[in-house]
């Protein structure tokens with residue numbers, strides 16, 4: 001079991017309130033991702049759950065038990081740190097065994113679980129090495145191994161992949177997602193990478209300046225962002241925002257349209273502009289379009305290869321029913 | 335190219351020369367002390383026997399036979415060893431707390447500890463003497479151990495704090511997440527990781543304890559008297575017995591020099607504060 005609830009939890013460092021009081025529930029077995037720009041308080045929130053930071057006010061509950069005053073070692077959670085935080089003086093085997101040894105598991109049981117973890121994480125050949133003799137990806141696996149062997153109530157990940165190169169990151173992302181599907185243990189995963197958030201999460205928590213902007217499934221956030229911040233943060237490339245006359249036409253202060261919801265047409269589209277940059281990826285083509293009179297740059301995504309280049313005139317047809325409308329406060333108009 | 339190579343060669347030579355000069359300068363008094371310890375008291379003050387003389391072991395024999403060198407040495411070992419152990423036993427948890435759970439007051443506490451070293455020892459000599467005498471602690475091992483531990487505690491905590499600071503906080507936090515309590519954390523993670531730093535701190539503390547003279551001379555008579563007291567006792571008010579004094583001093587610093595020699599690497603690392611990593 002691993003149901004985590006935050007009730008009116010807030011955190012201040014000195015006089016600075018990093019997290020104003022917030023409520024949040026993460027259900028048992030859920031894969032929750034905290035996402036937001038740098039410095040928005042994702043790590044702090046995770047550390048509050050872990051118990052590595054004291055709450056300034058409010059309560060943390062795990063399986064309905066109040067753990068606000070319980071030390072991290074007794075909360076039954078595992079954490080994977082961005083810097084891996086392996087014990088440099090212990091071999092991989094000892095690192096993985098450490099939490100089990102502390103929990104007083106029998107040697108046989110320890111060995112069994114070490115082998116199982118090493119097997120699933122491809123670490124069997126490295127068990128007798130020290131962390132200093134491993135690559136970044138291998139270290140990360142050891143950190144994950146150390147976290148899984150003790151059957152925690154929940155896993156906490158703080159940007160575990162940000163020190164890895166792009167290819168490895170994708171691989172590990174898939175491994176962690178599979179691990180979750182297999183173990184069905186609650187996971188809370190912090191990242192500032194919205195692609196990771198979209199691909200891994202059951203539930204995304206979007207944070208800005210310590211405030212929860214929206215909580216929902218990836219597709220909810222994609223199709224119905226509550227406000228301009230979430231609209232701009234979720235989705236890649238970013239949503240286009242248009243103000244002025246075009247927005248007024250739709251009875252909104254701002255309208256947003258995603259690059260994939262603007263079609264490139266031969267001629268006679270509602271909007272025209274000149275191509276600034278054309279990015280030909282083969283599968284897609286991204287156009288950065290200027291001089292539309294709508295916004296400084298419109299980003300447009302066309303499927304396949306479209307043979308337009310810098311300086312060409314482009315005719316665009318927005319899918320009006322895919323537009324998002326926002327009011328003066330930047331909130332979504334239903 | 336050639337010029338660069340040459341100038342760096344000159345640089346290396348002049349640096350080496352400088353190092354030798356400084357080294358010899360520091361070594362000379364020790365050398366002279368050892369040399370003098372093999373002269374008779376009479377020869378020691380005669381200029382004609384400055385370097386060439388009839389060496390004698392008389393001073394050393396005299397020391398072990400008449401002055402009970404071994405008792406003083408034993409006291410030195412007991413007091414320095416236990417003072418160091420207790421200083422570490424207090425200092426490690428203390429530095430751990432300040433390094434990994436700092437509060438607003440941590441910096442001030444550290445400064446305050448150091449400030450205790452600014453009090454001139456002479457200022458508390460009389461209170462200390464009277465107090466310890468009336469408490470029946472005067473001239474006991476216990477007293478000397480406590481005093482040596484206390485006067486070295488600030489520097490011990492400072493050094494340990496500096497080493498512990500170099501250990502990434504996440505490793506300590508990972509330990510907490512893995513279910514270790516505070517003592518387990520210190521035993522399983524902190525001490526193995528900061529081992530080099532702890533060893534050099536211990537070594538330095540031991541040396542300071544061994545060489546301490548102000549309190550060990552004044553708070554002891556016979557029972558707990560250390561080698562410092564033995565040297566002090568040979569200062570000989572009735573005349574200057576340089577040979578004897580040198581022999582005693584050599585025998586007093588000997589063990590610590592040997593210890594320091596074997597732990598050179600530790601010490602250098604320790605004093606340059608780069609041991610952990």
Ligand SMILES: Nc1ncnc2c1ncn2[C@@H]1O[C@H](COP(=O)(O)OP(=O)(O)OP(=O)(O)O)[C@@H](O)[C@H]1O
Pocket residue numbers: 013018036037038039040041042043044045192
């Ligand atoms: N120990 C601390 N003392 C004072 N301020 C802190 C402390 N830890 C974090 N902060 C502040 O709290 C805010 C949130 O920090 P946090 O580390 O939670 O951000 P984050 O969302 O994890 O950012 P990133 O994506 O860069 O890791 C930041 O403004 C940071 O400066």
Ligand SMILES: [Mg+2]
Pocket residue numbers: 042043044158159
């Ligand atoms: Mg962070």
